[in-house]
Amino acid sequence: MNTKMLGWATVIYLVAMAFYLIRVLRDDEYWGKLATGTARVGFALHTAGIAVRWWESYRMGLGHAPLANFYESLIFFSWAIMLLYLVTEWRIRNRVIGPFVTPVAFLSMAYASLSPDEATRIQPLIPALQSNWLTSHVVTCFMGYGAFTIAFGLGVLFFARRFVSGAGNPPNGGGGHLPDEGTIEELIYHSTIMGFIFLSLGIITGSVWANFAWGSYWSWDPKETWSLITWLIYAALLHARLVRGWRGKRVAIMAIAGFASVLFTYLGVNYLDSLHSYLI
Amino acid sequence: MSGVAHLLLKSVSEERRKYGERGETFLQEQKSPKKNSKKNPVWSFFSSVRLTIALLILIALAAVVGTVVPQQEAAGESLQRLPPVLAGIVRALQVTDLYRSPWFLLLMALLTVNLVVCSLNRLPVSLRRCRSSPEPDRPGLYEDLPPDRVLEAEGSVEDEAGRMERALQKSLGAVERKQADRTIWLSAQRGAWSHFGVYVIHAGVLVIILGAVVGSLLGFEGHVNIPEGGSADTIELRGGKGEMKLGFDVRCDDFNVEFYDSGMPRLYRSDLSFLKNGDLRARGVLMVNHPLEFEGIRFYQSTYGAVPGEVVLTITGKGQRVEKRARQGERFAIDGGKARVEILRVEGNLMRMGPAVKIGITAGDKALAFWVFKFIEAIEQQNPGITRQVPQFNAGLYSPYLFALEGIETSFYTGLKVSRDPGVPIVGAGAFLLVAGFLLTFFSSHRQVFVRVDRRHGRVRIAVAGRCNRDAVKLDREIGRIIRLYRGETA
Numbered sequence: 007m008n009t010k011m012l013g014w015a016t017v018i019y020l021v022a023m024a025f026y027l028i029r030v031l032r033d034d035e036y037w038g039k040l041a042t043g044t045a046r047v048g049f050a051l052h053t054a055g056i057a058v059r060w061w062e063s064y065r066m067g068l069g070h071a072p073l074a075n076f077y078e079s080l081i082f083f084s085w086a087i088m089l090l091y092l093v094t095e096w097r098i099r100n101r102v103i104g105p106f107v108t109p110v111a112f113l114s115m116a117y118a119s120l121s122p123d124e125a126t127r128i129q130p131l132i133p134a135l136q137s138n139w140l141t142s143h144v145v146t147c148f149m150g151y152g153a154f155t156i157a158f159g160l161g162v163l164f165f166a167r168r169f170v171s172g173a174g175n176p177p178n179g180g181g182g183h184l185p186d187e188g189t190i191e192e193l194i195y196h197s198t199i200m201g202f203i204f205l206s207l208g209i210i211t212g213s214v215w216a217n218f219a220w221g222s223y224w225s226w227d228p229k230e231t232w233s234l235i236t237w238l239i240y241a242a243l244l245h246a247r248l249v250r251g252w253r254g255k256r257v258a259i260m261a262i263a264g265f266a267s268v269l270f271t272y273l274g275v276n277y278l279d280s281l282h283s284y285l286i
Numbered sequence: 287m288s289g290v291a292h293l294l295l296k297s298v299s300e301e302r303r304k305y306g307e308r309g310e311t312f313l314q315e316q317k318s319p320k321k322n323s324k325k326n327p328v329w330s331f332f333s334s335v336r337l338t339i340a341l342l343i344l345i346a347l348a349a350v351v352g353t354v355v356p357q358q359e360a361a362g363e364s365l366q367r368l369p370p371v372l373a374g375i376v377r378a379l380q381v382t383d384l385y386r387s388p389w390f391l392l393l394m395a396l397l398t399v400n401l402v403v404c405s406l407n408r409l410p411v412s413l414r415r416c417r418s419s420p421e422p423d424r425p426g427l428y429e430d431l432p433p434d435r436v437l438e439a440e441g442s443v444e445d446e447a448g449r450m451e452r453a454l455q456k457s458l459g460a461v462e463r464k465q466a467d468r469t470i471w472l473s474a475q476r477g478a479w480s481h482f483g484v485y486v487i488h489a490g491v492l493v494i495i496l497g498a499v500v501g502s503l504l505g506f507e508g509h510v511n512i513p514e515g516g517s518a519d520t521i522e523l524r525g526g527k528g529e530m531k532l533g534f535d536v537r538c539d540d541f542n543v544e545f546y547d548s549g550m551p552r553l554y555r556s557d558l559s560f561l562k563n564g565d566l567r568a569r570g571v572l573m574v575n576h577p578l579e580f581e582g583i584r585f586y587q588s589t590y591g592a593v594p595g596e597v598v599l600t601i602t603g604k605g606q607r608v609e610k611r612a613r614q615g616e617r618f619a620i621d622g623g624k625a626r627v628e629i630l631r632v633e634g635n636l637m638r639m640g641p642a643v644k645i646g647i648t649a650g651d652k653a654l655a656f657w658v659f660k661f662i663e664a665i666e667q668q669n670p671g672i673t674r675q676v677p678q679f680n681a682g683l684y685s686p687y688l689f690a691l692e693g694i695e696t697s698f699y700t701g702l703k704v705s706r707d708p709g710v711p712i713v714g715a716g717a718f719l720l721v722a723g724f725l726l727t728f729f730s731s732h733r734q735v736f737v738r739v740d741r742r743h744g745r746v747r748i749a750v751a752g753r754c755n756r757d758a759v760k761l762d763r764e765i766g767r768i769i770r771l772y773r774g775e776t777a
Contacts, residue, residue: 129548130546133551133554133574133575133587206724210720213713213717218575218576219574220588221507221577221584221588221703221705222507222705222707223707224498226352226357231352231353232353234346235346235349235350238346239342242342242343245335245339246339249335250335278354
């Protein structure tokens with residue numbers, strides 16, 4: 007039941023992504039409204055799918071949040087991205103990041119749907135995961151990843167805009183319907199702050215948990231280390247912007263580089279010998 | 287069309303132009319050459335944020351290397367595969383224990399000094415900003431105000447100022463008043479503390495580093511395997527630092543592992559007893575995620591494994607047949623107490639010939655040792671005469687007794703991680719500071735509202751201006767509220 011709902015949400019995200027693209031190409035807000043509507047429907051179904059999965063796990067007598075394996079984490083990653091994206095879209099009243107963020111959410115869902123049948127089934131928790139810290143740790147980490155994804159989408163938008171209209175802010179015309187560079191960069195900064203706070207909370211909750219489960223709040227496990235690397239990159243970005251006055255291109259580059267580190271923290275680390283290996 | 291969306295977005299960027307650049311200067315590096323030249327070069331080197339950024343990136347890069355190169359115990363094998371020259375370089379740089387290597391610690395130390403110096407360098411500026419008197423009568427403050435920020439009213443300057451004062455007070459708290467001739471200035475502010483959020487964050491990072499140092503100096507980390515029914519008083523310290531006495535005994539009364547139907551593990555559980563000088567002091571159930579603590583030392587369920595347990599032997603001779611159970615290292619008597627038998631070694635599969643036990647027998651001044659195989663008949667069939675050729679394989683060496691191995695029971699051992707880290711509460715306090723600092727820095731702002739009430743062209747004129755270090759949108763909303771409050775009172 008829940009996997010079917012999530013499957014439909016995946017398809018709907020693909021449609022929303024197409025609408026967002028058409029909006030940009032046609033420069034017609036009609037498609038934009040359609041895209042937002044579609045994305046919201048997909049997100050509602052996505053949320054319901056996660057809720058049903060949670061409820062089903064209780065009915066099976068397992069009773070845990072659907073955040074316990076790689077499949078479930080991909081679903082939640084996509085959910086966090088869409089939540090943060092839709093809130094951002096609503097707050098800035100602009101759909102321009104859509105074409106750059108929805109693909110990540112869609113790909114994460116699609117990648118999840120490729121998992122073997124066994125992985126999509128609700129599984130009981132292994133001893134290491136039987137902890138109250140599971141939910142808070144995973145939620146904070148993935149909200150952080152989601153916010154960094156938005157920043158990444160904005161970083162790509164920054165360069166896409168330059169590609170379309172050249173550098174700087176031409177007073178009239180030339181990428182007319184795109185926000186100016188300053189605004190994009192400001193939004194990158196805000197998304198990065200949000201991601202940074204969530205990532206910090208994710209690392210802290212993870213450390214508290216590790217102190218109970220592994221007997222040390224920090225053991226330089228590859229996943230821990232990569233989360234620190236990601237944290238350091240974004241810390242460098244924030245300092246460069248706030249104190250050194252970095253603006254524009256350099257901030258956009260760092261947002262993209264930071265996202266590469268996020269992806270490696272999430273996916274790449276599983277190929278290293280990690281205590282977090284039960285996620286794959 | 288997209289008109290509305292664009293308009294709104296435009297307003298965001300305009301706001302940024304209006305407040306953003308000015309708003310964020312509060313953090314910009316102080317570029318005052320006069321001041322810098324007085325300080326010594328070491329101080330100015332460490333007070334550079336360029337250094338901070340360089341260090342953050344360097345530490346990140348070093349950490350990347352550490353996740354790619356096998357660390358500590360895992361490193362030995364891969365080092366042997368490298369050409370000796372390369373292995374020598376790797377060893378010299380201590381890349382295989384990177385996070386404890388002097389150069390990595392040096393980077394961390396540099397960052398710490400940098401953090402302290404930067405904070406000390408900037409603190410006076412923030413203090414001034416926090417304490418600065420609002421000066422609502424500063425020239426230029428009320429120029430270029432948007433039309434909706436300048437109100438007009440009938441009545442007296444004194445009355446309107448009084449109303450405005452109440453509106454300000456309701457919205458922002460304490461109001462300061464300044465009066466001259468025919469003009470009254472009011473000012474109120476909130477969130478002056480937000481200037482210190484950055485210092486709280488940095489203090490959090492420093493406290494975390496302090497906690498880590500305390501932990502590595504005063505704490506320890508080790509491991510111990512205890513067989514079921516057995517006990518231990520010594521642990522093996524991590525990183526080949528030898529052994530350590532606990533000062534008490536830990537006994538594993540029972541170990542259990544349970545599985546789900548799918549074969550996934552469901553539960554690891556050790557029942558532990560803590561004894562001091564043989565007295566039982568405490569008991570507890572140890573599970574993953576549920577550590578136990580005794581005398582400040584914490585125990586964690588880490589691994590488990592199977593080891594050979596009791597050996598079951600049958601001994602026949604002198605018309606008797608007895609069954610004996612014993613573990614490796616244990617002794618028992620036979621032959622009416624004339625001989626003592628010791629289990630010297632227990633092997634699950636000796637030389638691919640199955641389970642075997644090495645037995646030592648001492649009788650008077652005679653001592654001998656031999657192996658007892660479980661599958662001795664099959665071995666003899668394949669190698670006729672072996673027990674005669676190799677006396678060590680002859681289970682009847684202590685005649686007339688003949689030993690036979692019925693089986694070796696397996697028993698579990700529990701693998702415990704043992705540690706003490708007095709730095710944990712310090713690190714926890716640091717994490718708390720870090721989060722509090724984030725809240726102060728990113729969710730609060732220093733907002734000041736200034737009002738000038740004077741008379742112009744026979745009417746009372748009220749001008750409202752505002753200033754903030756960040757979050758101009760919040761300030762705008764606040765000013766709107768103050769104006770509404772004021773109007774509500776006049777209406």
